[in-house]
Amino acid sequence: MTSQLxxxxxxxxxxxxxxxxxYPLAVTGIAQVLFPSQxxxxxxxxxxxxxxxxLIGQQFDDPKYFWGRPSAVGYNSTASSGSNYGPMNPALxxxxxxxxxxxxSADPDNxxxxxxxxxxxxxSGLDPHISxxxxxxxxxxxxxxxxxxxxxxxxxxxxxxxxxxxxxLGEPRVNVLKLNLALDALK
Amino acid sequence: MNLYSWxxxxxYIVVLLLLAKPLGSFMAKVYQGERTFLDRVLVPVERFIYxxxxxxxxxxxxxxxxxxxxxxxxxxxxxxxxxxxxxxxxLPLNPQGLGAVTPDSSWNTAVSFATNTNWQGYGGEVTxxxxxxxxxLTVQNFVSAATGMAVMIALIRGIVRHTAKGIGNxxxxxxxxxxxxxxxxSIVVALALVSQGVVxxxxxxxxxxxxxxxxxxxxxxxxxxxxxxxxxxxxxxIKQLGxxxxxFFNVNSAHPFENPTPFSNFIEMLSILVISGALCYTxxxxxGDTRQGWAILITMTIIMVAFLSLAVWxxxxxxxxxxxxxxxxxxxxxxxxxxxxxxxxxFGIANSALWATVTTxxxxxxxxxxxxxxxxxxxxxxxxxxxxxxxxxxxxxxxxYGMLAFVIVAVFISGLMVGRTxxxxxxxxxxxEMKMASLMLLIPILLAKVGTAIAVIAPAGLATxxxxxxxxxxxxxxxxxxxxxxxxxxxxxxxxxxxxFYNTALGICMFFARYLLIVPALAIAGSLVQKKxxxxxxxxxxxxxxxxxxxxxxxxxxVGALSFIPALALGPIVEHLMxxx
Numbered sequence: 001m002t003s004q005l006x007x008x009x010x011x012x013x014x015x016x017x018x019x020x021x022x023y024p025l026a027v028t029g030i031a032q033v034l035f036p037s038q039x040x041x042x043x044x045x046x047x048x049x050x051x052x053x054x055l056i057g058q059q060f061d062d063p064k065y066f067w068g069r070p071s072a073v074g075y076n077s078t079a080s081s082g083s084n085y086g087p088m089n090p091a092l093x094x095x096x097x098x099x100x101x102x103x104x105s106a107d108p109d110n111x112x113x114x115x116x117x118x119x120x121x122x123x124s125g126l127d128p129h130i131s132x133x134x135x136x137x138x139x140x141x142x143x144x145x146x147x148x149x150x151x152x153x154x155x156x157x158x159x160x161x162x163x164x165x166x167x168x169l170g171e172p173r174v175n176v177l178k179l180n181l182a183l184d185a186l187k
Numbered sequence: 188m189n190l191y192s193w194x195x196x197x198x199y200i201v202v203l204l205l206l207a208k209p210l211g212s213f214m215a216k217v218y219q220g221e222r223t224f225l226d227r228v229l230v231p232v233e234r235f236i237y238x239x240x241x242x243x244x245x246x247x248x249x250x251x252x253x254x255x256x257x258x259x260x261x262x263x264x265x266x267x268x269x270x271x272x273x274x275x276x277x278l279p280l281n282p283q284g285l286g287a288v289t290p291d292s293s294w295n296t297a298v299s300f301a302t303n304t305n306w307q308g309y310g311g312e313v314t315x316x317x318x319x320x321x322x323x324l325t326v327q328n329f330v331s332a333a334t335g336m337a338v339m340i341a342l343i344r345g346i347v348r349h350t351a352k353g354i355g356n357x358x359x360x361x362x363x364x365x366x367x368x369x370x371x372x373s374i375v376v377a378l379a380l381v382s383q384g385v386v387x388x389x390x391x392x393x394x395x396x397x398x399x400x401x402x403x404x405x406x407x408x409x410x411x412x413x414x415x416x417x418x419x420x421x422x423x424x425i426k427q428l429g430x431x432x433x434x435f436f437n438v439n440s441a442h443p444f445e446n447p448t449p450f451s452n453f454i455e456m457l458s459i460l461v462i463s464g465a466l467c468y469t470x471x472x473x474x475g476d477t478r479q480g481w482a483i484l485i486t487m488t489i490i491m492v493a494f495l496s497l498a499v500w501x502x503x504x505x506x507x508x509x510x511x512x513x514x515x516x517x518x519x520x521x522x523x524x525x526x527x528x529x530x531x532x533x534f535g536i537a538n539s540a541l542w543a544t545v546t547t548x549x550x551x552x553x554x555x556x557x558x559x560x561x562x563x564x565x566x567x568x569x570x571x572x573x574x575x576x577x578x579x580x581x582x583x584x585x586x587x588y589g590m591l592a593f594v595i596v597a598v599f600i601s602g603l604m605v606g607r608t609x610x611x612x613x614x615x616x617x618x619x620e621m622k623m624a625s626l627m628l629l630i631p632i633l634l635a636k637v638g639t640a641i642a643v644i645a646p647a648g649l650a651t652x653x654x655x656x657x658x659x660x661x662x663x664x665x666x667x668x669x670x671x672x673x674x675x676x677x678x679x680x681x682x683x684x685x686x687x688f689y690n691t692a693l694g695i696c697m698f699f700a701r702y703l704l705i706v707p708a709l710a711i712a713g714s715l716v717q718k719k720x721x722x723x724x725x726x727x728x729x730x731x732x733x734x735x736x737x738x739x740x741x742x743x744x745x746v747g748a749l750s751f752i753p754a755l756a757l758g759p760i761v762e763h764l765m766x767x768x
Contacts, residue, residue: 004252007358010240012267012330015365019329019425020322025379027421031387034378039387041416041444043395050395053414055443058526059401063247069532073405076416078392080438082529082557085680086659087506089399089765092528092560099584100512113515116505120528121541123441123556129532150517169196170449171523171535180398 010104052177057128063106064145068176073125107141129173194536211468216696218340248351250713256357268297271323281316282391295690300327302701304689305380305433305676312415323423333364333430335584340586343473345712349720352667354712373575377424384447411550427458430582432552432676440555451473459551463580478731485737487579491548492575494568498540501565502526510594529557547572552676559679563763575747591626597742602612607726630703632750634696650685662758671696
């Protein structure tokens with residue numbers, strides 16, 4: 001038994017150095033050179049100022065902006081979380097109803113069915129995307145709030161739609177922050 | 188389910204199976220000490236490691252020495268992780284100035300990472316300094332995985348060698364697993380993930396301006412967003428490859444910085460199962476009959492696909508309560524449809540249900556959606572996959588040695604039925620092996636059920652069930668103990684588990700679930716290695732045929748069902764009946 005003490009101690013020490021220090025440092029070094037933007041958070045820079053990350057959603061509830069997925073943490077990126085409500089939890093059903101009411105009161109004439117991703121909290125609380133259906137649902141509201149035609153807004157939605165990756169992976173989706181930045185840039 | 192959903196699921200399984208042979212034969216070379224293309228770089232490193240730590244690589248260990256080496260190494264690792272967390276406030280690489288982690292949380296996390304469970308009672312971005320993440324958690328991600336692989340290889344040697352004593356050298360198996368397999372794969376996967384947008388930096392958290400200022404819960408105006416970053420990609424690569432599952436951030440692989448795109452999602456899911464799948468082929472090569480490896484791999488795949496289908500169907504069906512409110516849950520080309528609560532838009536239903544099944548088949552436990560918010564039958568799938576004992580692919584190494592325990596039981600029962608002495612791959616299976624294999628089956632079941640029973644009686648266990656109303660709270664507790672008792676690490680995260688009661692109880696479960704299985708696995712190796720090789724006769728049950736595969740599936744399902752259907756009936760099954768009444 002005691003003959004295994006020395007290897008146990010030194011093996012742990014050596015692998016702490018190799019896998020805990022050298023490995024992450026090497027990956028960081030290579031990543032910073034090859035993928036400087038991605039490795040630092042894919043920040044969106046406008047006029048030299050970081051206005052967000054294209055991967056992290058922001059909270060929107062102004063009618064003139066597209067709204068993102070509901071977030072259980074108010075898009076607090078230092079406390080990522082979903083709601084973790086079970087499917088029968090009254091709090092879940094209340095939240096969904098409140099979101100439906102908010103969407104309807106902001107756009108009373110809208111008769112489109114409400115897509116499910118627009119009233120359910122995302123897993124991370126930071127989801128940067130909504131489905132195409134969720135974006136199209138909001139076109140009427142955004143267009144009237146900004147005095148734009150629905151065609152103009154729809155064409156912007158199409159511009160910021162990301163298809164399935166490589167044509168088949170994942171779901172087609174719209175990046176909410178990028179779309180809203182583009183709306184503000186229209187003027 | 189549209190064609191895209193089907194195609195993505197099938198594509199995943201095909202790629203996984205295609206990789207089994209090339210990676211499996213490479214790993215067989217590594218463990219049998221044959222030449223590989225990495226030798227030029229790694230042989231000198233390997234020699235240096237042995238010299239520094241005083242290891243004689245040619246020394247063969249008997250099973251007891253092997254077990255002592257495993258335990259010493261793991262206990263030292265556990266102590267180191269505990270110490271790093273308690274001392275992180277005074278250690279470097281702590282740009283956010285995070286304080287010491289509490290003693291119960293530190294114990295839980297130390298056990299959790301040493302045992303390859305990676306249950307996370309804590310939220311990464313508000314608890315762990317970069318130093319703790321790297322030197323504590325990343326290191327254990329590697330070596331706990333390598334420990335599982337080493338034990339697996341020792342068991343294979345027990346089957347292959349005959350009339351011998353030694354089952355290999357733990358230090359060599361540990362070193363070669365880490366250097367030749369885990370490290371190179373991790374570097375490739377980490378860089379692929381960064382290319383997709385996973386962060387890898389030592390800078391402090393970033394602050395960006397909000398486009399639309401909002402108000403927080405206290406009514407204060409918020410104009411900025413703080414983005415938690417860190418050296419995440421390097422840790423995520425090994426968290427998946429080593430079936431660890433501990434996230435860099437609180438929401439794990441649902442977080443856009445851990446899993447930004449559908450392709451990063453695919454890489455991560457593939458990484459979860461690729462080594463466990465390929466180890467089946469390695470097993471086949473080492474026992475001299477690759478059909479034996481394929482038979483096990485096919486068994487695993489069939490069970491996984493069956494449960495995957497259930498999960499996808501349940502989630503795509505959506506929540507009837509939402510439909511009643513007029514919400515559109517029908518899947519179209521522009522609407523993911525289904526139960527999107529707790530799921531990310533980029534992954535949709537198919538990739539969330541696939542991930543949930545994959546991560547609980549393996550003892551991985553990372554998540555890309557919140558299992559707690561799944562529909563009752565959708566949540567039953569990950570729960571039951573864990574309760575089967577993490578043998579459907581399972582943890583790297585641990586999945587296969589757990590599966591071999593089931594194979595021994597299956598062979599034994601069939602032997603009893605035809606009145607012949609049971610044998611497996613030329614070794615007689617006798618009372619001793621059967622006792623040890625039974626222990627490996629029963630210990631996790633016992634831990635999961637007794638743990639749940641205590642928690643739902645004890646006031647401290649009941650106090651932090653937030654999802655009251657209906658049977659969901661019970662499912663959460665059952666899920667927590669099933670996860671800990673099978674070293675998975677995923678959670679129905681609505682349960683408040685970061686408190687002294689759950690940290691301690693789940694820590695105990697994780698510890699015993701890991702080491703009380705490793706010791707019998709090594710004991711079986713030690714017993715088999717001494718036996719003579721019996722040539723296959725007319726009464727020998729072939730263990731590579733479709734008949735045996737069907738038999739093995741039957742044994743696994745019967746053991747799992749008998750153990751857990753009553754508990755499941757009180758949780759997800761009754762909940763399903765209530766939701767769809």
